[in-house]
Amino acid sequence: MNVQEVIRSVAAEHLKTDLPEIYVGDTVRVGVRIQEGGKERVQPFEGTVIAMRNGGINESITVRRIFQGVGVERVFLLHAPRVADIKIVRRGKARRAKLYYLRDRIGKATRLKQRFDRPI
Amino acid sequence: MGTVSVGILGTKLGMTQIFDEQGNSIPVTVIQAGPCVVTQVKTLQTDGYASVQLGYGEVAEKALTKPELGHLSKANATPLRHLKEYRTDEVGSFELGQVLTADRFEIGQIIDVSGTSIGKGFAGYQKRHNFHRGPMAHGSKNHRAPGSIGAGTTPGRVYPGKKMAGRLGGVKVTTRKLTVVRIDSDRNLLIVKGSVPGKSGTLLSITPTNRVGQA
Numbered sequence: 653m654n655v656q657e658v659i660r661s662v663a664a665e666h667l668k669t670d671l672p673e674i675y676v677g678d679t680v681r682v683g684v685r686i687q688e689g690g691k692e693r694v695q696p697f698e699g700t701v702i703a704m705r706n707g708g709i710n711e712s713i714t715v716r717r718i719f720q721g722v723g724v725e726r727v728f729l730l731h732a733p734r735v736a737d738i739k740i741v742r743r744g745k746a747r748r749a750k751l752y753y754l755r756d757r758i759g760k761a762t763r764l765k766q767r768f769d770r771p772i
Numbered sequence: 773m774g775t776v777s778v779g780i781l782g783t784k785l786g787m788t789q790i791f792d793e794q795g796n797s798i799p800v801t802v803i804q805a806g807p808c809v810v811t812q813v814k815t816l817q818t819d820g821y822a823s824v825q826l827g828y829g830e831v832a833e834k835a836l837t838k839p840e841l842g843h844l845s846k847a848n849a850t851p852l853r854h855l856k857e858y859r860t861d862e863v864g865s866f867e868l869g870q871v872l873t874a875d876r877f878e879i880g881q882i883i884d885v886s887g888t889s890i891g892k893g894f895a896g897y898q899k900r901h902n903f904h905r906g907p908m909a910h911g912s913k914n915h916r917a918p919g920s921i922g923a924g925t926t927p928g929r930v931y932p933g934k935k936m937a938g939r940l941g942g943v944k945v946t947t948r949k950l951t952v953v954r955i956d957s958d959r960n961l962l963i964v965k966g967s968v969p970g971k972s973g974t975l976l977s978i979t980p981t982n983r984v985g986q987a
Binding site for chain 1: 785786787788789790791795797800802804954956959961963972973
């Protein structure tokens with residue numbers, strides 16, 4: 653067993669196996685676990701995936717949405733226990749890996765074309 | 773002199789992250805800790821001081837000299853690359869040929885890890901001594917220069933120890949008070965919160981933390 657395999661095996665037990673296949677441009681609903689006064693609840697956050705970062709346990713997505721006229725971006729570590737579930741709402745067509753150009757757009761211009769060749 | 777507890781030798785394997793019970797991600801370093809063989813036990817009577825010598829790192833027999841192999845054969849040890857002594861008063865609890873593993877540590881224990889830091893080569897003032905730099909614009913030509921390095925005719929020399937540019941890194945560094953997060957006793961892995969000196973593959977010495985001012 654080489655060194656990289658050892659390190660991967662250490663992180664392996666924290667990896668989730670039930671994650672859906674996410675692509676940049678998709679609209680997703682992420683359930684975030686929130687602790688409030690000893691009680692735990694799941695709060696959804698829905699938006700467009702504008703960036704993904706691979707890297708085993710470090711895998712993350714950046715989800716952007718417009719909330720009350722203000723752009724909000726949240727970065728989720730996909731394998732974190734705080735991320736309760738991820739649901740794909742809509743598959744979007746994107747021609748690049750990072751959709752940072754959406755930050756400069758407002759209103760109708762932020763829409764992405766829907767694509768139907770990938771299953772939800 | 774306070775007695776440093778007997779530690780263990782190991783290799784830095786690399787870093788990753790895991791999640792704790794609260795769901796926080798914690799950065800961890802994976803260390804191959806041992807197995808170490810006790811290759812010599814020094815006592816006050818025989819050597820004038822008490823210590824335990826540990827050997828670590830399996831190596832081909834041809835890589836060692838005959839004197840080294842002869843020394844190891846006293847402990848019936850396989851050829852080992854690294855030897856290190858730990859000063860301790862409790863030499864009685866160690867015997868020749870005894871094998872020390874990662875099980876010596878427990879989860880939650882606070883440890884010190886020393887090793888050789890990453891060599892940075894010839895480094896300037898900002899990187900090596902955290903000097904401030906000069907303005908980059910407004911006609912300034914003083915960007916990364918040292919500034920004054922001392923007074924004038926009196927003393928007429930630069931004081932020894934003046935911080936200047938030079939070799940950075942590649943020296944022994946101890947990272948103190950790291951927490952053991954997990955132990956894999958099958959593979960002798962110590963999983964420690966935070967970073968440790970050196971690159972992956974660096975030889976490390978892991979000891980229970982040396983708490984200054986406490987017995």
